[in-house]
Amino acid sequence: MSTIAGDICFDKVRKEYGRVTALEQLDLQVAAGKRLVLLGPSGCGKTTALRLIAGLERVTSGKLYLNGQLANDLEPGERNVAMVFQNYALYPHMTVWDNIAFGLQVRRVAKEEIKARIKAALAILGLEGLEERRPRELSGGQRQRVALARAIVKQAPYFLLDEPLSNLDAQLRTQARTELVRLHCKLNSTMIYVTHDQVEAMTIGQRIAILASGVLQQVDTPENIYNCPANTFVARFIGNPPMNLLPGIVKGNQLFLGEGLKLTVPGNWSAWILGKSPNKEIKVIMGLRPESVILKEEKIAEGECLPVKIIWRENCGKERLYYLAAGNKELIASFSESRAEPRGGELWLAINWNKVHFFNKEDGNSLGYPWNAQKLSLNAGVIP
Incomplete structure (x- = not known):
């Protein structure tokens, strides 16, 4: 040919x-x-x-x-x-x-x-x-x-x-x-x-x-x-189930998600995020893929987890989906066959900060990643 x-x-x-x-x-x-x-x-x-x-x-x-x-x-x-x-x-x-x-x-x-x-x-x-x-x-x-x-x-x-x-x-x-x-x-x-x-x-x-x-x-x-x-937009459009997006405010090393929910942000992340703002706080959206959600049956250290309740389970064959409520916020957790199934209705959501995404709430654009300072191609691209 x-x-x-x-x-x-x-x-x-x-x-x-x-x-x-x-x-x-x-x-x-x-x-x-x-x-x-x-x-x-x-x-x-x-x-x-x-x-x-x-x-x-x-x-x-x-x-x-x-x-x-x-x-x-x-x-x-x-x-x-x-x-x-x-x-x-x-x-x-x-x-x-x-x-x-x-x-x-x-x-x-x-x-x-x-x-x-x-x-x-x-x-x-x-x-x-x-x-x-x-x-x-x-x-x-x-x-x-x-x-x-x-x-x-x-x-x-x-x-x-x-x-x-x-x-x-x-x-x-x-x-x-x-x-x-x-x-x-x-x-x-x-x-x-x-x-x-x-x-x-x-x-x-x-x-x-x-x-x-x-x-x-x-x-x-x-x-x-x-x-x-x-x-x-890309975060929600790519991925099934789509990425969980939680709006909040970063102040110092604290992420406030409303209704008394807050997380302690690691130093590399907080310095990176606040470096994007002239103020000492910034409105953000935290993104977490369903397969990156970690559920614990017991509470770990303060500020390192969120209380959640399972409101629905869905069996999809190769994976199981858990629909969760954290205050008035809803999330989805995805578990493959190899992951242990959580028990009980009241659980704790722990954060793997290496799997977290942060977006600017004002324009929705990614704030990037502390370990990768390369610019993301937002509105232009060359296909080599």
Whole structure:
């Protein structure tokens, strides 16, 4: 298979639809041959960004470069992209084989090459034996795989996917995720994958760019986004169950959480947090992943734990979820099979300060980490 690839660069790109701003000053670079996932809720601008790359929408302001060439005014046919739409976009009167072959025939690819590419794509996506069927004779999942095959055979430098697995069942979705990553390694094309599913994003992306309301929130590796979220939006959006967020005030080495709840903050953390404020106190939001919650049956030292009550238990097979109340605040604790199950209704929540996150309550941005002074990429990103 060919190994043609190109890079993509958004330079302060803005896209408006009348009074609605779909993308706001997007700065993002993706190196040739890399996999980037655009992740976010509905209406965040991720599909708009994909359509701008494909030339299906025009940039309102800013510049879009493909392989170093300004692409603002390039027609879709001049961009050499392969795109998979969420709604299939198959020709209803054509067979599976003809749907896949049509684009190659238009480009006058040799017949033997067309045959070889289609057979390889059919094998990868489990479509063998369906070559003579028409779209109306296929299930939704099969139609989606035909759309994927049609993009695969084009072997374009840019491979754009708009929620391509949304209509597959759970087993096929897992298999298709793996095959897409393997396929990308073979083709070496630049892949941009749009999804609202964080599991797809974490398993497919070499880098993830998270958008909200048209604004880029963070771009980084899946591991860094999970472990070092740039703000409270990313912290809650990534992770299932989501991160627990507890608002409070840091004064000196004390974290006051209201209703008489307080914790003694270690010196490295308190110095770091108060160093972000000209005052001797700062309003913060403390973040704690459910799997990092530690429950004790007996109280430990004063200021090192919080009294909690279990209000609900949920068995999820590989893990057990505990819904907790600490005063008027609610938290979730996650326990894997290997962790001892807490007993009783009244417990104590201990803090592992190496697993804690702090965010500025005013803007929701991360205050960073005392042991890692590197800046978090909040609103810009380069994908190396």
